[in-house]
Amino acid sequence: MSAFLDLLEKKILIADGAMGTLLQASGLKPGELPEVWNITHPDVLIDIHTRYYDSGSDFVSTNTFGVNRYKLAELPAEFTLDQVLASAINNANAAREKFTAKGQQKLVALDVGPLGKLLKPLGDVSFDDAYNAFAEVISKAVQIGGFDVVLIETMSDTMELKAAVLAAKENCSLPVIASVAFDEKGQLLTGANLRAVVALLEGLRVDAIGMNCGLGPVHMKPLALELAAIASIPTLVMPNAGLPRVESGKTVFDINAAEFAAHVEEMIRAGIRMAGGCCGTTPEHIREVSAIASSIAPIPTTDKGLTFVSSYTHAVELKLDDSVIVGERINPTGKKRFKQALRDNDIDYILKEGLAQFDNGAHILDVNVGLPEIDEKAMLPNVVSQLQTVLNLPLQIDTSDPVAMERAMRCYNGKPMVNSVNGKQESMHSVFPLIKKYGGVVVGLTLDEKGIPEAAEGRIAIAKRIIETAAEYGIKAKDIVIDVLCMTISSDKNAANVTLDALEYISKELKVNTILGVSNVSFGLPMRERVNASFYTMALERGLSSAIINPNAVGMRSAYTSYRALRGLDENCADYIAFHTSAQAQEQAVASTSKATQQAADASAISTVQQSELAQAIKRGMCKQAGEIAAELIKSMDSLDIINEQLVPALDEVGSGFERGKVFLPQLLMSADAAKAAFDSIKAYLINNGEKREARGKVVIATVKGDIHDIGKNIVKVLLENYGFEVIDLGKDVPSEAVVEAVKMHDVKLVGLSALMTTTVGAMEETIKQLREAKLPVKVMVGGAVLTQEYADKIGADFYSKDAMGAVRYACSVSLG
Amino acid sequence: MATFNLSEALRYMGYKTSEEATEEQKQKLNEVYEELAKVAHCRYHAVRLAIVLNTGDYVAFENGFVLNSKDLATKLEACDEAILFCATLGSEIDRELMQAAARGVEKQVMVQAVAASMLESYCDELETELLTKEDIDAGLCLLPRFSPGYGDLSIQVQPEFLRQVDAARRVGVTLTDGLVMTPTKSVSAVIGVAYKPGANPLEHHDCSCCSLHNCAFRKDK
Known part of the structure; x- marks a missing residue:
């Protein structure tokens, strides 16, 4: 010692x-x-x-x-x-x-x-x-x-x-x-x-x-x-x-x-x-x-037995007598759109999945980005960091790759939940050292070399083995959450009973926290959410500490909030009432838009009404409507036609209004966000049907090294995307070398650089210099608060844009083929 | 606690007058303010120093700190003392900005505008704490804030300036390699303490000393 x-x-x-x-x-x-x-x-x-x-x-x-x-x-x-x-x-x-x-x-x-x-x-x-x-x-x-x-x-x-x-x-x-x-x-x-x-x-x-x-x-x-x-x-x-x-x-x-x-x-x-x-x-x-x-006898420090998962702001406590929601949506399994987002490195899409669950009351988010054709070892830590940039929920790092797991755990800001270890010796010996080193609450799956035991006793035995082996590594039972696993009742009528029996034993006898992927229970059945919600309530009643569910599903949150109110865990039923109020608001919003869509469909057999409606929705900046109308339109129209005949003219109208000082920036951006929603609908449809849309051209954009202001760059990005460009957004504080590399890698003909400070314009000049030295056939447009035409000329930029529309006009004018 | 000025926020978003914005737009900005006010973590630290020498080219303070700037020297001509300060809305606001960016750029622009207005309001509010009642009774007043980067006061003084006010430790404000303050919604400035009996103890900021003549927000053009 x-x-x-x-x-x-x-x-x-x-x-x-x-x-x-x-x-x-x-x-x-x-x-x-x-x-x-x-x-x-x-x-x-x-x-x-x-x-x-x-x-x-x-x-x-x-x-x-x-x-x-x-x-x-x-x-x-x-x-x-x-x-x-x-x-x-x-x-x-x-x-x-x-x-x-x-x-x-x-x-x-x-x-x-x-x-x-x-x-x-x-x-x-x-x-x-x-x-x-x-x-x-x-x-x-x-x-x-x-x-x-x-x-x-x-x-x-x-x-x-x-x-x-x-x-x-x-x-x-x-x-x-x-x-x-x-x-x-x-x-x-x-x-x-x-x-x-x-x-x-x-x-x-x-x-x-x-x-x-x-x-x-x-x-x-x-x-x-x-x-x-x-x-x-x-x-x-x-x-x-x-x-x-x-x-x-x-x-x-x-x-x-x-x-x-x-x-x-x-x-x-x-x-x-x-x-x-x-x-x-x-x-x-x-x-x-x-x-x-010197006169006080020291009080011995004791283990308080608390199970914490944390982010950079707060900790979520897992308990035997209450339960938390782990959002399951960041996972490509069975989701074509999500898989495409991973292949395209479309982090924005993944972040939106995270934000939706955050808004709908998830306490922890599961993060799984495993897909055979992507490099999970690089993707998982990246997605974890990006999620931690925009939301403060603790994350559950979900991977079977120990290298990806370690990298994500190392850069994670807090004490993560880790999904998962199981009763196989190999699994325990690769995962427990990571938990010991970086800290974490680890999900222990009750399966081993022989598979998943059919009876509750077998699963309990594996749980005990996991807890005992963890102790040999210095990991306490409080940092383990047992998943007794759940099979579908459509193939085994006793599947749910076995799961619930094992669950109750772990919670009540072993006094160890539990977790369950609830929706497996209904696989193969119709109206799955009804079965899931009932099973969820039953599992909560038997002591479930945490559930991996879809928090966006009203039925599941209804089961959760009702259970906690009934069990006396929700003071003044405050959470239940808050949920009810928000769910009601959502239902009303859905009802009114489906009514509008229905009316539009009634008015005309062909989609001319929807067409002009799309333009209207974009001009008025109505995101949800624009997305829904586009989703309808794409079923009967070519994507390029929608973009060129509806989207771009509507945006053009708003854009020239902005240039003439008749339309203000927020209105332009609302229209841009609405057009983006329409784009997303079109993209989702094409992916689901295995089609691909050709981009108008590629543009690399970045806020230069040393500068962390990204609003101007983000405005240019959304507008360029609206006009059909594929934008490779390198983010903020981007080194010159990274810009050069991206231009080479993606064979890009146009670069947009942003800088806000006099002290960072130097980095912009350096970036342009390096692009020129690399002899890349690329045009460079620049913008930012302290820039002027004169300065842009001095640092060798091809174009200075005083605002975002200027950047779009320039991009449209140069050949990017 | 920082308040917020709706018309100021609208101005940052490109509206010349509040009348140009719709009621819906104003409502949205008020909602954004409610969100930000919940998470903002306003802090400041100020150091009041006697001016021992003002040559017209530079100003030297009692502890040996020197700021080279003709513009600042002119502003502080009548001052025996000045206050160096650093204020911030905290990193939570930067988190809100990043979250807003993920939700859509329109939201980010609103958060940016409201936060910028909150920072100005906060600086105005904290100035009322910088003079004691005795100071005011003695006829002392505060001149407008003068920040590194204004006029000929180089932004390169920022590292030393922030060390003088112990900004990293006291309020958590640090600099990037490009001398951008982080958290981004932060201000560092010199405020002259002048003897002007009968004057309003807090003068308002003016744009006359700023060299950014093409600034869209310039008030004296």
Whole structure:
């Protein structure tokens, strides 16, 4: 066992207090890099560490909060990151030696702070780059030696936190404490609440979890008490010395040492195992805390037995006495349109499937993108990241490919659900190490080398084997959800009974959470949703913790909300009423459009009415109607005719209105979205009938490197698509090389580049330069707030467009064949 | 808590006057505001510093921080102090923008316009917290916000500027390699504290110092 964990078992550990506050008191200027002082003022650093040890700190943190390649980018040329790191560790050890010489046990924590950059998709640093930056510091520190624990602190983003923890665990064998900064709402800067943080960090198997900075002891206390109540590993608090205020040019804090210690005492008595201070705290604060803590016997940390799946904002808890919905729609099985979207890398379509389930009340989304002809190892992590960009539901990573599984788990922001492991030795040995390493709640299917047992007893036996084998890997039963599997009653009249019996045993006797793909039960029967809904209610009654269902199906949500209301799980029947209200609104909307379509059909045997209706719907920006009318039209008309005779003229009319200042941007975009809906209907019909539509030409568009504004680019994209172009959208913050590569790969003749800032127009110029150097026969059009015709000429663009319609007109004018 | 100005949001969307927009459009923007107000996480941090030297070419503050800008120096001519600040609506708004983009670009444009208006309103609101009652009684007032990138104050000062206000730690605002602030709905600015007895303590922003003359939103053309 490590010295740190050994000591933590015996007593309440005391950390140190603020570093910056004391450095400023010693003359550090605002804006000056405190880490440079490790080299220039070692005496000051040794003195600070000594004062903290002397006031009772069991461990002090090295002055390395800002030691990483991003924050030290402006390090004076005479210093290197390695030197800063080595001197920081040396200073802490120089102080420590004064105490170990006297026979006192004192420890040193390697302090790791945030990078000072936001990770994608909010910022421009990739997960891998963040990992590499942390790994660089931690592996160098390991070479230097002289510390007992890694303290990752003041983290305010879960994705960055995960990168730091993985970097620590993969490059260092010492214990890891991970500590985050909450605000007064109990959230990190990027939105995670306490449960989400606990789920993530316990999943990653850190040795202790903490909170520091952000709050004084008064505001931190309720969070600390909650942390102590839900965490199953030791905990740390390091509050600020209250709220800062400026008095005659100096920052002062409003909580004195005695008050500070009194609040911290309450936290320790509630089960917090380590305490120190952050901004504004001094050796005085630590002395008071240490004095109080020495008289308190530590409360042993126990497993709270909570099952959490989390995203970057919140955790979903799986329980034996309630149930959650796992949306099943992101899955190509039996869906031609979905398969085509995967083949076309049409992520927008997949995101819309996700958003529809999000809007309809799913708690978790299953993500399965397995298709023989696509590269699942690349597609799964990509879809997971993209879904996490637009919605905050926890995801269930669903794949049978262990490589795809690991890649998706690594980049997942939170603690995922993983679908699945089964009773086969091979499956357990490939999946459990991933759960152990990255954290996750894993679905255990009750099948093994011999198949699916017919009787409930056989399935229960496999469930037990899965749980026992998981334990050998250090995975607790709380992180396993058993799927006892469900066969159709159309081929075996007892299929549902067997499933329900096994389910009840797992839930009531083994007290392990369960999951079920409910709709299998009705395979081969008519009106399947009726059987599914009834079976769903029966399974809920027997203890089902989670169900993989289609949340867009009103019958299933009706069964779910009714069950919870009847079982007393829905306070004031609020969820039931909310569902009822939204379902009613949906039904009314459906009724009115089908009525309109019916009227249109009645008015004319041929589709002339629908034709002009399509143009009207597009001009008025009515998405739903445009989609429905187009779906009808395509049955009797050629797709090209619909596009050229209906869609484009309608858009043209709106577009020229926009150019003349008669139509405003929102109206143009509503029409564009309506035309897109019509397009989607046409596309879905063609795919289902195995036909293909020829695009007018291909266009690559991108927001250039360094820039993350994408609205202008997105407007151009939707309009180009409306006019029949195939748009290859490379997204935002796109390196020049990626544009060149895409142009080559897709044999594209037109590129559109967007930049909003004066600082990023340089990247636009560079991209054009590289396209020219590659001697690609490509035209480049540019746009963006700070661009002018003059500037566009200067950087060698072929066309400057002042607005989106200009881009469309230009695309139509150049030959893309 | 940031409010929102409907006509300002409509202006960002290309309407010259509110009358040009339909009631339906206005209703939609109000709904978008309701959604954003629920998730916005407004934060700011301000540092008030004495100006120790103003040469007309640059301004030097008491802690040694220097901003090179004739335009800023002119604006701060009558000021003994200035406030450096950074404010943000938080990363949740960027999440909303990304979600809106997936739903359709029309929604994204509305979210963008409403969020931009909320940010302006928030900055106006927080300015009321920057002066104490004693300051106002003493005849002090705040000049319009002046941001890196305005006039001849180079946007290249942003990294150092944000370090001065401890933006990453205090409010979570960081920069991309292209010096775009993230979260994107953020503002950094200098506000002069001037002695003008009897004047309105909060002057309004004007466009006169901005060099982006073809800007569609310019107010003084």
